[in-house]
Amino acid sequence: DAGVIQSPRHEVTEMGQEVTLRCKPISGHNSLFWYRQTMMRGLELLIYFNNNVPIDDSGMPEDRFSAKMPNASFSTLKIQPSEPRDSAVYFCASSFGGLGANVLTFGAGSRLTVL
Amino acid sequence: DQQVKQNSPSLSVQEGRISILNCDYTNSMFDYFLWYKKYPAEGPTFLISISSIKDKNEDGRFTVFLNKSAKHLSLHIVPSQPGDSAVYFCAASVYSNYQLIWGAGTKLIIKP
Numbered sequence: 397d398a399g400v401i402q403s404p405r406h407e408v409t410e411m412g413q414e415v416t417l418r419c420k421p422i423s424g425h426n427s428l429f430w431y432r433q434t435m436m437r438g439l440e441l442l443i444y445f446n447n448n449v450p451i452d453d454s455g456m457p458e459d460r461f462s463a464k465m466p467n468a469s470f471s472t473l474k475i476q477p478s479e480p481r482d483s484a485v486y487f488c489a490s491s492f493g494g495l496g497a498n499v500l501t502f503g504a505g506s507r508l509t510v511l
Numbered sequence: 512d513q514q515v516k517q518n519s520p521s522l523s524v525q526e527g528r529i530s531i532l533n534c535d536y537t538n539s540m541f542d543y544f545l546w547y548k549k550y551p552a553e554g555p556t557f558l559i560s561i562s563s564i565k566d567k568n569e570d571g572r573f574t575v576f577l578n579k580s581a582k583h584l585s586l587h588i589v590p591s592q593p594g595d596s597a598v599y600f601c602a603a604s605v606y607s608n609y610q611l612i613w614g615a616g617t618k619l620i621i622k623p
Contacts, residue, residue, distance in 0.1 A: 400554070427609065439555075439600070439613040452610070487554050498609070499545070502554025 400503035402488050408509045414476040417506045420469055421490030429500060430463055430473050431487040439487075445471065478510045514538045515603050517614035525622050530588040532617050534601030537582065541603040545611070546575060546586050549598045558599075559586070588619075596621045 401420040409415055421428050430442040444452040445465045453463070460479070465471040475482055485505045491498040516535045524530045534544075542563040547555035561568040561575045561584065568575050574587045588595055601614040 429609075438615050441610060444609055446609075489554070499557045499560070500555075500611075502556065504552065504554050 400488055400490050400501055402486075402503035402506050404506055405504065406507045406509075408511065409478055410511050411479055412477045413510075414474065415478045415482075415508060415510075417473040417486050417488075417508070419471045419473070419488030419503060421471070421488070422501055423469065425490035425492045425501070426468070427491045427493060427498065428465060428471050429489040429491075430471070431489060431502075433485045433487060433505070434483075442473070442486075475508075478508075480510045483508055483510050513615075514541075515601055515612045515614040517599075517601055517617045519617050520615070521618040521620065523620045523622060524591050526593060527590045530586075530591045530595065530619055530621070532586040532588075532599050532601075532619065534584050534586075534614055535582060536584075536603055536612075538603070538605065538612075539582065540605045541612075542606060543604045544575070544577065544584050545602045546573075547600045547602065548595075549600060549616070555600055591619075591621045593621050593623060595619060 403418045426447050428445040431439050432442055433439050442455045443463045448465045461475055463473045485507050487502050487505045489500040489502040491500050514537050545560040546558040548558050549555040559570050559573050559575050561577050566577050577584045598616045598618045600616045602611040604611050
């Protein structure tokens, strides 16, 4: 298995533009997480899907952020409009299991820079 | 309010010696703890975990110790190897829930 695949690896955009980050989880995994990493706040959970259903989106910072998981093999995180403070590394992770603290497999991350 | 704290931003250890990474937590409801390792430009990878019903868990060169009364856990790496140079994150969850609370990480540098 190629692991969790994220694209793009790097994105530089201007304030106000729409950003879409993509994730392909490991086949057979039924849980998917979007995390954000910044120097100030470390690793933060943005949203958690289980069996393609959003279970917990309490970490999504504001309405500019949205996430979808249309099927078991694909998820997107969208920021519209983007702001400089959204600059961070965004990680997607997947796992197999229920709502427990299962071992996560992370993608390599998408580094977003908003100018 | 930092519930999981890794107070050492970095640690330098000689190759072959023991590396000890520390993690303190404040929430007594945490019952499951994990360590992840992260190389630059990669995502974190799972290393080892421990449940609160145990006080020690070993996996090869890696051992995690849990001291519930002190709300402290540590990761021991013996012997340390150059490939161990990475950032190590401690994470914890309540009732073994999916919501992990992460520490800020400790950068481990193994000197040849």
